[in-house]
Amino acid sequence: MALPSVKIEISKLSKSYETKKGVVRVLDDVSFSVYENEFLVILGPGQCGKTVLLNTIADIEQPDSGSVSFNGDSSVGFVFQRYALFNWKTVIKNVETPLRYRGASAEECTATARKYLDLVGLKDFESAYPAQLSGGMKQRVAIARAYTSGSDTIIMDEPFGALDAQTRYQMEEEVLKLRKTEKATVIFVTNNIEEAIYLGDRILLFSDKPSHIVNEFVPELPRPRNRTSPEFMALRDEITAQMDLSL
Numbered sequence: 001m002a003l004p005s006v007k008i009e010i011s012k013l014s015k016s017y018e019t020k021k022g023v024v025r026v027l028d029d030v031s032f033s034v035y036e037n038e039f040l041v042i043l044g045p046g047q048c049g050k051t052v053l054l055n056t057i058a059d060i061e062q063p064d065s066g067s068v069s070f071n072g073d074s075s076v077g078f079v080f081q082r083y084a085l086f087n088w089k090t091v092i093k094n095v096e097t098p099l100r101y102r103g104a105s106a107e108e109c110t111a112t113a114r115k116y117l118d119l120v121g122l123k124d125f126e127s128a129y130p131a132q133l134s135g136g137m138k139q140r141v142a143i144a145r146a147y148t149s150g151s152d153t154i155i156m157d158e159p160f161g162a163l164d165a166q167t168r169y170q171m172e173e174e175v176l177k178l179r180k181t182e183k184a185t186v187i188f189v190t191n192n193i194e195e196a197i198y199l200g201d202r203i204l205l206f207s208d209k210p211s212h213i214v215n216e217f218v219p220e221l222p223r224p225r226n227r228t229s230p231e232f233m234a235l236r237d238e239i240t241a242q243m244d245l246s247l
């Protein structure tokens, strides 16, 4: 079998912040590769530096040292935890915006946005405004927007953290459905072990601050994964034992 090709190489990233209480070291020499078209889950406790890491990969923040290099298209589609929609724009305008910034024609923007709105089940809501949508629907809009942007890397930062358990399960299915039809490298951040195992081709477990990679897991579980199977629960126990959950 051919070796998977590397899409993003993250090399020796370190990052500290000056705070009133002194210097806080957040990322501690973090290195890993992201492979073409994989669904990579970054799993770590709250406040460990996951968002800082993603922002660094997306070039929103600069590391103190280390580098991020992309093989090919370096633009990323971003899905944030708190929706981050334009409240004054309709659903379809929200979804079209990044593609429009890339200089696509109005027709192409609309057609692409409609395709992804349809895929996330929001075909009938293109003229609605974000305030008229539930949390799950808003996050569907954000996901449609990330895919419409045309980036071949999609970064999702705890996208379902604010949703109730039932909606969260539905959204996890939604993300896996998109996986089947859309070619993209996905980096998905969560603090939820079960979500990580349900979704990930590969899971990188991060420690608390200063954050570094504790372990890597490749769940050898057939899809759709069964959250109550003995194999699933055994992996959950294994990861739980290694995750820093101290208060």
Ligand SMILES: Nc1ncnc2c1ncn2[C@@H]1O[C@H](COP(=O)(O)OP(=O)(O)O)[C@@H](O)[C@H]1O
Pocket: 017, 018, 019, 024, 026, 044, 045, 046, 047, 048, 049, 050, 051, 052, 053
């Ligand atoms: N701009 C900043 N200034 C100071 N501290 C920051 C800044 N951004 C992040 N941090 C600190 O970095 C740590 C990790 O934050 P974050 O990446 O948001 O964690 P999480 O893993 O929950 O996404 C936090 O303790 C936070 O206080």
Ligand SMILES: [Mg+2]
Pocket: 050, 051, 052, 157, 158
């Ligand atoms: Mg975060």
